[in-house]
Amino acid sequence: xxxxxFFRPVVERTSKGFVLHLDDEEIGLLVRLLGELxxxxxSDDPDVQPLLRRLYPPAYHLADHAEQEAEYQRFMRDELLTxxxxxxxxxxxxxxxGAALDDIxxxxxxxxxxxxxxxxxxxxxxxxxxxxxxxxxDHPMAGEHHLYSYTSWLLECAVQAASGS
Numbered sequence: 768x769x770x771x772x773f774f775r776p777v778v779e780r781t782s783k784g785f786v787l788h789l790d791d792e793e794i795g796l797l798v799r800l801l802g803e804l805x806x807x808x809x810s811d812d813p814d815v816q817p818l819l820r821r822l823y824p825p826a827y828h829l830a831d832h833a834e835q836e837a838e839y840q841r842f843m844r845d846e847l848l849t850x851x852x853x854x855x856x857x858x859x860x861x862x863x864x865g866a867a868l869d870d871i872x873x874x875x876x877x878x879x880x881x882x883x884x885x886x887x888x889x890x891x892x893x894x895x896x897x898x899x900x901x902x903x904x905d906h907p908m909a910g911e912h913h914l915y916s917y918t919s920w921l922l923e924c925a926v927q928a929a930s931g932s
Contacts, residue, residue, distance in 0.1 A: 777921065778905070778928035784867035785928055787876075794862050800883050801855045807886065808848055821885040823847060855879045868898040873929055880922045 775793075779786045782908055789797070807815055825843055826837040854875035861868055861876075887893075891911055899916040902909055 776928065777924040778873075780928050780931070781867065784869045785873045785876075785925075786867050789862075794865075796858050797880075798862055800918070801879055803858050803887060804879070804883050805852060805855055810849060812882055818886050818889050821889050822851070851878070851882060855882075869871070870929075873925060877922060877925045877929070880918055880925065884918045884922060886916060887911055888916065891915060 776789050777788050779788060809816060810816075823840065826839040826843075827833075858871065858876050858879045861872055863922050888897075891897075891908060893915065899912055902912040906912065
């Protein structure tokens, strides 16, 4: 009789909440990436600001609405920044403790992970046609492309767990 191998999902819904089945290296990587994101969020460096553009999408897209857009960003940016920082802090704590996530915790995990992806995607100029398999291993940004793929896959796992699929 053949033995069946059962694989645990990376993000699993349990009676205790959502459990992340990540090894210590993966947890360390995520904690580091989230720490770097927090640093970028708090940066006043004008060279960093373009990397954050996807985190603060415009509400008004037309040129003749520039004043409304500036007003919107002035009011909403601080609130979004505070929310992102709080979410990242909570996610890092859970990752370091190895605790299960409740529904809100999983949502914060997905938001934080997606923020990392958005910054990486901006850095790499990723668009809809991005094919990570087309990036050669000797590309100067190959590591960043791998991180983008990994965070995308992990986010997909979290979304599947949240949706019950």
